[in-house]
Amino acid sequence: MILEFKPKMFFGFLLSIAVQLALFSLLFIFSFIEVRQQLAMxxxxxxxxxVAVVMFLALRLTAKMREDAIFATQSAYVGDLIRMVTTVRGQRHDFANHLQVIHAMAKRGHLEALLAYIMELAEDIRVWDDVASDLPSPAISALIQAKAAIAAERGIRFECRYTDSKSAYESMKSIDFVRIVGNLLDNAFDEVMKLPDDARHVRLRLSKEDAKLVIEVSNRCFFFNEEMRKHLFVPGYTTKKGNHAGLGLSIVADRVKHYKGRLNVTFEEGYLHFTATVPLRQPVFS
Structure with missing residues (x-):
C-alpha cells in the first residue's frame, strides 16, 4: 500500500532506518572495544x-498517505456526482422519446396502455425525487441521491431510511459524514456486484437513538468469517479484484474513532451489517 502511494519516499525511509541500524551497531561494537572517546561520541x-530523521520521515510519510487517501476519496465522490449528472441528462434525453410514445398511444386511442405507461413514468420519477429529498443536510442529500443513481445504473436495489432530526446531522462535519456514508456504500455496492442480479440489495439507515447517531449500511453477503472481520479495517486490505487501495473502511474506522464513536460488523441472515454509532454533540461548523 505504501509503495502504491510514494515509492521514493518509502525507499528513503527504509534507507534512513538502515543507516540508523548501522550506526547503533557500531555504537554497540564500540562498547566492547577500546576506541577514541571523540569517535564514540x-x-x-x-x-x-x-532517530530524529527517522521520526520526521515517518510522520511525513504518514501525513502524505493520509492526504493521498483523502484525495482518492474526494475523487471518487466527484466521479459519483458526474455519474448522477450524466443520469439526469440521460433522463432529459429520454423525455422526448416518452412524449412521442404518449402522443402515439393517445392518437390511436390506446387509453389503458397509455395510463399504464404514464404510471410507470410517474413511479420512476417519484423514486428519483423521493430519495433523501427532505434531509436537513444538503451534503448528505446530494451524496445519497448520487449513490441512488449509481445503484439504479448497476441494477442494485437500494433502500434508504433516515431520521429528519437536524441535530443528528450536526453532530459531525459534513465532509466526515460524507466520508463515512460514502465509503460504506461504495464498499457495499462493490460487494453485491459479485452476486447474482436478484441478490444485489443494499440498505442505508440513519437514525437517532439514545443521544447517538447511528449509521448502518447492510448488504447481501453469501460468505463471511472471523478471519475477514479481523482484517476489514486494516489499511491496504481488500477482497476486491483490480486496482483497489483498500483504504475505504480504514478511513471509516478512523473518522468514527475521531468522534469517539464505535464501529461494529455483524453477519446475520445473509446480510453484512456495518454499524457506526457516534455520540451526538453540539452543532459544529461544516
Missing part, C-alpha cells in the same frame, strides 16, 4: 540525529 550523536 561522534557515533552517539549521529545515532541521535538518525
Amino acid at each position: 561522534a557515533i552517539m550523536y549521529l545515532c541521535l540525529a538518525s
Whole structure:
C-alpha cells in the first residue's frame, strides 16, 4: 500500500532506518572495544540525529498517505456526482422519446396502455425525487441521491431510511459524514456486484437513538468469517479484484474513532451489517 502511494519516499525511509541500524551497531561494537572517546561520541550523536530523521520521515510519510487517501476519496465522490449528472441528462434525453410514445398511444386511442405507461413514468420519477429529498443536510442529500443513481445504473436495489432530526446531522462535519456514508456504500455496492442480479440489495439507515447517531449500511453477503472481520479495517486490505487501495473502511474506522464513536460488523441472515454509532454533540461548523 505504501509503495502504491510514494515509492521514493518509502525507499528513503527504509534507507534512513538502515543507516540508523548501522550506526547503533557500531555504537554497540564500540562498547566492547577500546576506541577514541571523540569517535564514540561522534557515533552517539549521529545515532541521535538518525532517530530524529527517522521520526520526521515517518510522520511525513504518514501525513502524505493520509492526504493521498483523502484525495482518492474526494475523487471518487466527484466521479459519483458526474455519474448522477450524466443520469439526469440521460433522463432529459429520454423525455422526448416518452412524449412521442404518449402522443402515439393517445392518437390511436390506446387509453389503458397509455395510463399504464404514464404510471410507470410517474413511479420512476417519484423514486428519483423521493430519495433523501427532505434531509436537513444538503451534503448528505446530494451524496445519497448520487449513490441512488449509481445503484439504479448497476441494477442494485437500494433502500434508504433516515431520521429528519437536524441535530443528528450536526453532530459531525459534513465532509466526515460524507466520508463515512460514502465509503460504506461504495464498499457495499462493490460487494453485491459479485452476486447474482436478484441478490444485489443494499440498505442505508440513519437514525437517532439514545443521544447517538447511528449509521448502518447492510448488504447481501453469501460468505463471511472471523478471519475477514479481523482484517476489514486494516489499511491496504481488500477482497476486491483490480486496482483497489483498500483504504475505504480504514478511513471509516478512523473518522468514527475521531468522534469517539464505535464501529461494529455483524453477519446475520445473509446480510453484512456495518454499524457506526457516534455520540451526538453540539452543532459544529461544516
